Amino acid sequence: MVKPSRSYRVFQGVNGVVLTLVVLVTLYPFATILARSFSGERQIRAGEVALLPKGFNLTTYKIVFQDAMFWRNYGNTVLYTVVATAVAMVLTTCYAYVLSKKQLKGRGVLVGIAVFTMFFTGGLIPNYILVTSLGLKNSVWAIALPNAISVFNLLVMKAFFENLPTELEEAAQIDGLSTYGVLLRIVLPLSKAVVATMVLFYSVSFWNSWFSAFLYMDRTDLMPVTVYLRNLIQGATGGGNAGAGTEQLSQVGANIQSVTIVLTALPILCVYPFVQRYFVSGVMLGAVKG
Amino acid sequence: MSTSTTPAPPGTQDQPPARAAPRRGRRTPARTGWRRALRRDWQLYSLAILPLLFFLVFRYLPMIGNVIAFRRFEPGGSIFGEEWVGLRYVQMFLNDPTFWQVFRNTLWIGGLTLLFCFPVPIVLALLLNEVRRRSLKRFVQSVSYLPHFLSIVIVAGITMQMLASDGPVNHLLGWFGHEPVRFIQEPEWFRTIYVGSEIWQTAGWGTILYLAALTTIDEDLYEAARIDGANRWQQIWHVTLPGIRPTMVTLLILNIGTFMAVGFEKVLLLYNPLTYPTADVISTYVYRAGVESNSFSYAAAIGLFEAVIGLVLITSANQLSRRTVGTSLW
Numbered sequence: 001m002v003k004p005s006r007s008y009r010v011f012q013g014v015n016g017v018v019l020t021l022v023v024l025v026t027l028y029p030f031a032t033i034l035a036r037s038f039s040g041e042r043q044i045r046a047g048e049v050a051l052l053p054k055g056f057n058l059t060t061y062k063i064v065f066q067d068a069m070f071w072r073n074y075g076n077t078v079l080y081t082v083v084a085t086a087v088a089m090v091l092t093t094c095y096a097y098v099l100s101k102k103q104l105k106g107r108g109v110l111v112g113i114a115v116f117t118m119f120f121t122g123g124l125i126p127n128y129i130l131v132t133s134l135g136l137k138n139s140v141w142a143i144a145l146p147n148a149i150s151v152f153n154l155l156v157m158k159a160f161f162e163n164l165p166t167e168l169e170e171a172a173q174i175d176g177l178s179t180y181g182v183l184l185r186i187v188l189p190l191s192k193a194v195v196a197t198m199v200l201f202y203s204v205s206f207w208n209s210w211f212s213a214f215l216y217m218d219r220t221d222l223m224p225v226t227v228y229l230r231n232l233i234q235g236a237t238g239g240g241n242a243g244a245g246t247e248q249l250s251q252v253g254a255n256i257q258s259v260t261i262v263l264t265a266l267p268i269l270c271v272y273p274f275v276q277r278y279f280v281s282g283v284m285l286g287a288v289k290g
Numbered sequence: 291m292s293t294s295t296t297p298a299p300p301g302t303q304d305q306p307p308a309r310a311a312p313r314r315g316r317r318t319p320a321r322t323g324w325r326r327a328l329r330r331d332w333q334l335y336s337l338a339i340l341p342l343l344f345f346l347v348f349r350y351l352p353m354i355g356n357v358i359a360f361r362r363f364e365p366g367g368s369i370f371g372e373e374w375v376g377l378r379y380v381q382m383f384l385n386d387p388t389f390w391q392v393f394r395n396t397l398w399i400g401g402l403t404l405l406f407c408f409p410v411p412i413v414l415a416l417l418l419n420e421v422r423r424r425s426l427k428r429f430v431q432s433v434s435y436l437p438h439f440l441s442i443v444i445v446a447g448i449t450m451q452m453l454a455s456d457g458p459v460n461h462l463l464g465w466f467g468h469e470p471v472r473f474i475q476e477p478e479w480f481r482t483i484y485v486g487s488e489i490w491q492t493a494g495w496g497t498i499l500y501l502a503a504l505t506t507i508d509e510d511l512y513e514a515a516r517i518d519g520a521n522r523w524q525q526i527w528h529v530t531l532p533g534i535r536p537t538m539v540t541l542l543i544l545n546i547g548t549f550m551a552v553g554f555e556k557v558l559l560l561y562n563p564l565t566y567p568t569a570d571v572i573s574t575y576v577y578r579a580g581v582e583s584n585s586f587s588y589a590a591a592i593g594l595f596e597a598v599i600g601l602v603l604i605t606s607a608n609q610l611s612r613r614t615v616g617t618s619l620w
Contacts (some may be wrong), residue, residue, distance in 0.1 A: 001512075015417050019426075023433045024415065026490065032458050036451065047456045053480055081305020090566060096343035105327035110338060113345055119547070120601055123593035124573065125580040129369045130352055146348045149341060179333035192370055208441035211555050225421045230559060232327065233447050236445050254454060261447045266551045268439050284502050 036258035037061070044254045060255040064263065069220065072226060074263075077224040080213070081206040081262045084144035088202045091148045093195070097183055099154070101160030118151050131216055136284060142216035144211070148207075153198055158284050161187065162192040200275050204268065228259045335564075355577045357593035367585060379591035389592065391567070392575040396596075399571060400549040402485050408545055411496030412490055412538065417496060417525060418506050431501075434494025446559035450474055474560070477568040484569070488553065499537055504584065507533035539617040547604030550596050572596045 031051050036044055040055030048054045064070055095255055098104065098112055122130075125144065136142040164187060172186045173179075188195065211224035223231075312508030352492070354370070359379055361371025383389045400518065427519040435444065438521060453459050453473040460470040473479045511529045520528060554573040561569035602617075610616035 005521075008576050012422075016418050019421065020415060022494075023430055026433050026436060026494065028458075029452055029490075033448055033451060040542050045456050046468075047461045050458055050461060091341045091344055091558070092338040098338040098341075101331070101334060104331055105324060105335060110342075113342070117345065117349040119604060120353065120597065122349065122355055123590065123597050125347075125353030125586055125590040126352035126358065126369070128581055129358070129363070129586060130348070130355060133369050137589070140373055144388075145344070146345050173513075179331075183337070204439060205533060207502050209438075210441060210443050211558075226441050229447060230443045233443070233450055233559070234562075249463070254451060254456065257447055257451060259442050261451070265440055268441075272436065272439055273432070276432060276439070279439075280435075280498055283498050 016063045018249070033261050036255055037262045039255060041253055041255055046240065064256065064259045070225070070260070070263075072221055073223050073225040073228040075224060077207060077226065078141050080140055080224055081203050083140050084147065084206045085199060085202040088143045088148050088150070088153075088206075089195070089199060092150070092154050092198065092202075093183075093188075096154050096157035096167075097161055097187065099158045100164075102162070112155055115149050116148070128215060137216050138218055138222055143212045146212065147209075150202070153201055156282055157194055157198060159285060160191060164190055186290045197278045200278055201282060204275075207268065225260075225264050229257075229264055232257055232260055316432045317552070321618075323462045356585050356590060356594045356597075360592045361587065365586070371587065375587075379588045382588060382597070383592050383595070388570075388575065392572050395568060396550060396552055396571040396573075399481060400553045401482055401483060403488055403552060404545055404549060406485050407488050407492060407496075410493045410544060412456045412500055412534070414493055414498035415497040415504060416530065418501060419530075431494065431497070434497070436494070437491045438449055440491075442553075442555050443559060445487060445491050446556060448562065451481065453483065455575065472475035473561070476600075477565045480561065480569040481567045484553070484556065487556070487560075489500050496541075499541065500534055503534040503537040504530065535615065536617045539615050540619060543607045543619055546607040547600060549603055550600045 028051075032049070035049050035051060035053045037060060037208045038053035038056050038058070040057055041060075043054035044048055095110075095114070099107060099114075101107065104110075131137065131142050131146060135147065168186055168190070170181050173183050177185065208226065210224065210230055213222075213224045214227050214230065217227070324450055326485040351369075358369070360374060360376060362373050363371040396614075416429055418430060421430070422507050455470045455472055459473070465469065471479070473483060507530065511524055511533075515525045515529050551573060552571050553569070554577075557569055557571055557574050558577065559573065571595065574591045576589045576596070579585045579592070608618050608620065
C-alpha cells in the first residue's frame with residue numbers, strides 16, 4: 001500500500017470522531033429512556049435524569065405490569081402480528097412463485113398489476129370506506145388483509161425463486177408432482193433463507209404498525225400495544241384523546257411512558273442483533289433485482 | 291375421438307374456411323396460445339387468484355373509489371357515492387384557507403426533508419467507506435440501523451421524552467442558563483423536530499444501498515486516479531461520487547415521488563392543535579376532515595389531488611433524470 005500522507009491521517013482522525021458522535025447521538029436517547037424508566041418521578045421532573053437513573057426504583061414497572069389493559073394490548077400485538085404475517089406469507093409466496101415462471105403467458109401483465117400499485121394508491125379515504133363497508137372493523141382482518149402483499153417483498157421473493165435451478169422442478173414434475181407439490185415439497189424447502197427473511201420483514205412491520213389498528217379498532221381492548229403507547233403519549237402532552245383505559249396512567253407521567261417504550265421496543269431490540277444482517281441482504285437483493 | 295367420427299352438421303362445415311383466413315392471420319394463434327397456456331399452467335394461474343383478488347379489492351378498488359371525490363357520499367351508502375356533483379369538492383378545497391395552509395406546510399416539510407435527509411446517508415456512507423477496521427465499521431453500521439427497526443410510535447415517544455420540559459435537551463439548555471423551551475408546543479420548532487427525528491431514524495438505514503454501490507466501484511479507477519496525482523478528496527469527487535451516481539439518482543427520484551406524502555404517521559403522532567400552524571400537512575388534514583369529521587367526499591378530493599401531484603412529480607423526475615443523467619426507474 002501507499003504510505004498514508006499526513007493529511008490522510010488527520011482525515012482518519014476526524015472521521016473517527018465524527019462516527020463516534022454518530023454512534024453516541026444514536027444511542028443516547030435509548031440510554032435516557034432506559035434511565036428514566038428506572039427513575040423516580042420527582043427526579044425526572046427536576047430534570048436530573050440524563051444517562052443514569054436517579055432515585056432508582058421499580059415502582060413504575062410494577063404499575064405497568066399490573067395494568068391488565070397493557071397485557072391485553074400486548075397480547076393483541078402478538079396475535080395480530082402472527083395472523084397478518086401468516087396471511088401475507090401465503091399470498092406473497094404464491095404470487096412470487098407465479099411471477100418467477102418466465103415462460104408463463106401473461107406474466108408481464110401480472111407483474112405490472114403489482115408494480116403499478118407502488119406508484120399510485122387509492123388514498124386514505126377510499127381505503128377507509130372500503131374496509132368499513134366490508135365490515136372488517138374491529139377484527140384482525142382489517143390489519144391483515146389490506147396489507148397482505150408488500151410489492152417490495154414480492155419482488156425480493158420473485159428474484160430468489162428465479163435463481164433456483166429449474167432442472168430440479170422439472171425432474172419433480174416428470175416424477176408426477178403437481179405444481180402445488182413442486183412448490184410445497186421442492187421450492188419452499190430450498191427457499192428457507194428467503195422465507196425466513198420475508199417472515200422477519202413482515203412480522204417486524206406488523207409488530208411496529210399502529211395506524212391501521214388506530215383507524216379500524218374502536219375498542220380499547222382490541223388495540224395493539226403501539227396504540228396503547230400512542231394514547232399514553234398523546235394524553236400526556238394534552239394533544240388529544242387518550243384511550244379510556246389509559247387516562248389514569250397518563251397522569252403518572254414521564255416514567256410510565258419510558259417504561260412502555262422500553263417494553264414495546266424490547267422484543268425488537270432482543271432479536272435485532274440476529275436479524276439485522278438478513279434485513280440488509282434482503283434490501284440489497286431487492287434493490288439489485290427489483 | 292368421438293368427435294372425429296361424428297359427421298359434422300353441414301352448415302358448420304362450410305363456415306370455418308370462410309372465417310379461417312382472417313382468423314389464422316392474427317387471432318387464432320393468440321387464442322389457442324392462451325388456451326394451451328391455460329391447459330398447461332392452470333395450476334400456476336390458480337395460485338395467482340387470491341393475490342390478484344387482493345390487488346383488485348384492496349389496491350385497485352380504492353383507486354376507483356376516488357370517484358367519490360366527484361360524487362356525494364353518504365355513510366352507509368355505496369362506496370362510490372350517490373350522485374355526481376362535478377368539481378364541487380375541488381372548488382371547496384381550493385377556496386378553503388386551511389387547505390392552502392396545509393399545502394404550504396406540506397411543501398415546507400417535504401422540501402426540508404429532501405434537503406436534509408437525502409444527503410446525510412450519502413455523507414455517512416462515504417465516511418464509513420473510509421474506515422479501515424472492519425469490526426469498527428460493522429459496529430457503527432449496526433448501531434446506526436437500529437432506530438429504523440422501531441415503531442414510529444416509539445420514535446415519537448422518544449422524541450417527546452427527549453424534548454420534554456424536564457428532558458435532556460432542556461437539561462442541557464439549563465447548563466447554559468437558558469429557560470426551558472416547550473418544544474412540542476411551539477409551532478416554530480415543529481419543522482426542526484420533524485426533520486431532526488427523521489434524520490435520527492433513517493440516516494443509518496439509508497446508507498445500505500450506497501455502501502453496496504460503493505463496493506462495486508472498480509479498485510483500478512482509484513489506482514489510475516492516484517497515478518494521475520489525485521489526492522483523497524479528488525478521488526472521492528472524481529471516482530467515488532460518479533460511481534454511486536445511479537444509486538443517488540434512483541433514490542432521489544423515489545424521494546421526490548413521496549415528497550407530498552410527508553411522514554403522515556409521524557406528523558400525526560408529533561403534532562397537536564398548538565402546532566397545527568406549521569405541522570398540519572395535507573394527509574393529516576385529509577385524515578381529520580374525512581375520518582374525524584365524516585366529510586368523506588371532501589377529504590377524498592384533497593387526497594386525490596395529493597396523489598396526482600405525487601404521480602406527476604415522480605414521472606417528471608424520472609423523465610428529467612433519463613434525459614439529463616441517463617438513469618431512470620423505468
